[in-house]
Amino acid sequence: MSGGAPGGFPADFSALEAEMAxxxxxxxxxxxxxxxxxxxxxxxxxxxxxxxxxxxxxxLRPFLLLETGxxxxxxxxxxxxxxxxxxxxxxxxxxxxxxxxxxxxxLRRGRPATHVAFGxxxxxxxxxxxxxxxxxxxxxxxxxxxxxxxxxxxxxLSRAAGxxxxxxxxxxxxxxxxxxxxxxxxARLQTLKTGxxxxxxxxxxxxxxxxxxxxxxxxxxxxxxLGLVYQIxxxxxxxxxxxxxxxxxxxxxxARGKPSLLxxxxxxxxxxxxxxxGDAAARQLDLFGERAKLLKDLARYALDRRx
Amino acid sequence: MSGGAPGGFPADFSALEAEMAxxxxxxxxxxxxxxxxxxxxxxxxxxxxxxxxxxxxxxLRPFLLLETGxxxxxxxxxxxxxxxxxxxxxxxxxxxxxxxxxxxxxLRRGRPATHVAFGxxxxxxxxxxxxxxxxxxxxxxxxxxxxxxxxxxxxxLSRAAGxxxxxxxxxxxxxxxxxxxxxxxxARLQTLKTGxxxxxxxxxxxxxxxxxxxxxxxxxxxxxxLGLVYQIxxxxxxxxxxxxxxxxxxxxxxARGKPSLLxxxxxxxxxxxxxxxGDAAARQLDLFGERAKLLKDLARYALDRRx
Numbered sequence: 001m002s003g004g005a006p007g008g009f010p011a012d013f014s015a016l017e018a019e020m021a022x023x024x025x026x027x028x029x030x031x032x033x034x035x036x037x038x039x040x041x042x043x044x045x046x047x048x049x050x051x052x053x054x055x056x057x058x059x060l061r062p063f064l065l066l067e068t069g070x071x072x073x074x075x076x077x078x079x080x081x082x083x084x085x086x087x088x089x090x091x092x093x094x095x096x097x098x099x100x101x102x103x104x105x106x107l108r109r110g111r112p113a114t115h116v117a118f119g120x121x122x123x124x125x126x127x128x129x130x131x132x133x134x135x136x137x138x139x140x141x142x143x144x145x146x147x148x149x150x151x152x153x154x155x156x157l158s159r160a161a162g163x164x165x166x167x168x169x170x171x172x173x174x175x176x177x178x179x180x181x182x183x184x185x186x187a188r189l190q191t192l193k194t195g196x197x198x199x200x201x202x203x204x205x206x207x208x209x210x211x212x213x214x215x216x217x218x219x220x221x222x223x224x225x226l227g228l229v230y231q232i233x234x235x236x237x238x239x240x241x242x243x244x245x246x247x248x249x250x251x252x253x254x255a256r257g258k259p260s261l262l263x264x265x266x267x268x269x270x271x272x273x274x275x276x277x278g279d280a281a282a283r284q285l286d287l288f289g290e291r292a293k294l295l296k297d298l299a300r301y302a303l304d305r306r307x
Numbered sequence: 308m309s310g311g312a313p314g315g316f317p318a319d320f321s322a323l324e325a326e327m328a329x330x331x332x333x334x335x336x337x338x339x340x341x342x343x344x345x346x347x348x349x350x351x352x353x354x355x356x357x358x359x360x361x362x363x364x365x366x367l368r369p370f371l372l373l374e375t376g377x378x379x380x381x382x383x384x385x386x387x388x389x390x391x392x393x394x395x396x397x398x399x400x401x402x403x404x405x406x407x408x409x410x411x412x413x414l415r416r417g418r419p420a421t422h423v424a425f426g427x428x429x430x431x432x433x434x435x436x437x438x439x440x441x442x443x444x445x446x447x448x449x450x451x452x453x454x455x456x457x458x459x460x461x462x463x464l465s466r467a468a469g470x471x472x473x474x475x476x477x478x479x480x481x482x483x484x485x486x487x488x489x490x491x492x493x494a495r496l497q498t499l500k501t502g503x504x505x506x507x508x509x510x511x512x513x514x515x516x517x518x519x520x521x522x523x524x525x526x527x528x529x530x531x532x533l534g535l536v537y538q539i540x541x542x543x544x545x546x547x548x549x550x551x552x553x554x555x556x557x558x559x560x561x562a563r564g565k566p567s568l569l570x571x572x573x574x575x576x577x578x579x580x581x582x583x584x585g586d587a588a589a590r591q592l593d594l595f596g597e598r599a600k601l602l603k604d605l606a607r608y609a610l611d612r613r614x
Contacts, residue, residue, distance in 0.1 A: 036470045041492070042499075045470055045478040096435060101427035120408035121481055124431065125474050128403060128438065132469035135442045139461040147455040154446040154461050162439035163343045163352055167432050171352040174428055185348070 013304065016297040023066050023083070024059040026076075030084040034137060048118040048126035049133075053091045056109040060298075061086045061201050064226075067295050068205025068219055071288055075208075078144050082153060082204045085137035089161050090197065092130035095123050097170060131161070144208055152207055160200035169193025178257040186259045187228065195227030218284050225281035226299055228261070232274040233302040235260045236267055274303055320611065323604040330373050330390070331366040333383075337391040341444060355425040355433035356440075360398045363416040367605075368393045368508050371533075374602050375512025375526055378595055382515075385451050389460060389511045392444040396468050397504060399437035402430050404477065438468070451515055459514055467507035476500025485564040493566045494535065502534030525591050532588035533606055535568070539581040540609040542567045543574055581610055 031053055036046040062083025069079040098105040098113040099120060106116050115123035137143060138153040159165055169192030176189065202219035205211075211219075238253045239262060253260060262270045282296035338360055343353040369390025376386040405412040405420040406427060413423050422430035444450060445460040466472055476499030483496065509526035512518075518526075545560045546569060560567060569577045589603035 040479070041482040041496075042470070042475045042478040044482065045475060049470065092435075096431055099428075099431065101431065121406075122478070124403055124406065124408065125478055127435070128399075129470040129474045131435065131438060132465050132474065135461055136465035136469065139458045139465065147458045151446045151454045151457045151461070154442055154458070158439050158443035158446065162443065163349070163356065163436040167436045167439065168349045168352060171349040171429070171432055172347070175348040175351065189348075 023063045027062040048122045052095045052114045064201040065205045068202045069209045072209025081143045085134040088130045088134040092127040095127040160196040165196030176259040190231040198227045199223040222284040229278045229302045235262045330370045334369040355429045359402045359421045372508040372512045375509045376516045379516025388450045392441040395437045395441040399434040402434040467503040472503030483566040497538040505534045506530040529591040536585045536609045542569045
């Protein structure tokens with residue numbers, strides 16, 4: 001089933017996809033430059049960091065960060081650098097989440113997960129080193145000329161990624177596994193696990209672009225809703241998708257009793273809610289007019305992606 | 308065997324031990340304040356973070372940082388905050404190193420390791436969250452009033468803790484296990500695994516205190532030598548100590564074929580070398596006169612400690 005625009009016409013995401021691909025290529029170049037090169041007895045660490053980070057993913061988070069920064073005319077090279085930082089955090093979280101003691105996923109982006117390719121110990125260390133690298137990237141002058149902005153980026157990332165954000169969300173995800181949590185609990189889980197890092201992306205774009213409070217608040221609300229849309233889309237993929245489409249095992253979350261935003265609803269109902277949520281998210285950006293077109297598209301694109 | 312001063316007289320470390328205990332108490336208070344409180348379904352994460360961090364250890368790294376900052380009259384509260392940050396990184400590294408897929412140690416500081424007490428998944432996440440928290444602590448105004456200093460602290464910590472520092476050292480440690488590496492290789496391993504974070508401590512104290520280049524270089528050389536002294540002392544403890552003395556399993560490193568600085572030498576030879584190295588480290592600090600007395604003692608204290 002292919003997604004449709006609110007009016008029922010097939011949506012055209014070609015401009016969005018082209019720009020996402022362009023941003024992904026620039027972030028890939030940046031990551032390739034900042035990631036360590038394998039050498040010496042520690043070579044497997046650098047190899048695993050590169051394996052976990054390069055050549056995969058749509059780079060949704062860097063794209064969100066770049067498009068936000070562009071609203072305020074921020075320099076592209078600063079945005080790309082911050083985008084590489086958030087992608088390091090995202091990729092580290094995937095490496096650790098896939099570990100046997102966590103979600104135990106052997107497949108990621110259609111390839112063996114990092115711990116399958118390099119062993120568990122190297123995977124733990126590669127995740128640690130990617131997280132650490134992210135802060136170095138944000139602290140560098142290549143991310144912003146003003147040290148106060150850089151230090152605010154560091155603060156914002158550590159809050160979004162830590163116990164009160166992404167890692168806290170992953171903890172709740174595990175704690176609720178096999179229980180029958182209320183939907184509000186699952187929504188809070190996802191707001192921490194996925195939404196916090198997406199929120200960092202708009203926050204970082206706004207900080208680097210020197211945005212005012214009203215604009216930053218609208219973008220933050222947008223990011224929060226966007227996170228839920230993507231999570232519902234993920235849960236739908238897990239329920240309906242095939243492993244080939246997803247690049248990882250399908251129906252695994254449901255089989256494990258993972259908390260899901262689908263609970264108690266049909267896929268069609270969940271899809272309709274996600275679409276309404278995406279439309280609401282897009283309206284948060286009305287104050288930016290046409291300049292926010294790709295960001296608005298992003299909120300509706302989630303339900304059309306296949307992996 | 309008890310340690311002796313270079314001249315053969317029993318050394319008196321009572322002033323050093325008293326000040327280390329005082330610093331440890333202040334850092335403990337700070338950690339208690341900044342670590343999350345357990346609540347909600349994510350409570351086990353906060354509990355594990357607190358378990359791994361509070362109530363244990365000599366706080367060598369914070370002490371080194373504070374004593375360095377004091378040489379330059381830096382405000383104590385800033386130094387304590389930075390000391391708490393480096394302790395978060397140290398404790399996270401112990402949690403991850405103890406995991407079954409890494410060094411597989413069930414005992415730490417005389418208590419069950421974090422993964423034994425909370426499970427492996429929670430231990431991985433607690434380590435991740437502690438590392439993340441460290442950067443938030445350094446980025447805060449409570450660490451220094453000047454954003455440029457804070458951002459330099461963030462940069463310095465990420466370099467010391469990441470692939471080019473502590474995590475890289477841990478990778479080499481695993482890679483060389485069961486091989487017969489040259490001593491220079493083992494020394495490089497330990498300089499990364501232990502020395503880099505100790506080097507951060509003097510660097511951070513110097514940064515917060517606004518030290519000049521010559522002073523910072525002397526302190527950096529001191530930290531590098533200090534790291535080797537502590538590592539030889541650790542290797543001696545593993546070879547000679549009992550589990551009760553160490554608070555963790557003894558002779559385990561040797562049994563696993565872990566790279567050791569003892570290789571090819573008797574304990575007495577290694578002890579003599581460490582003592583000479585400690586004396587050399589202390590001489591690096593001659594330019595600070597009597598003010599550096601406790602730091603100098605620290606270099607000789609390593610060989611007298613029992614855990």
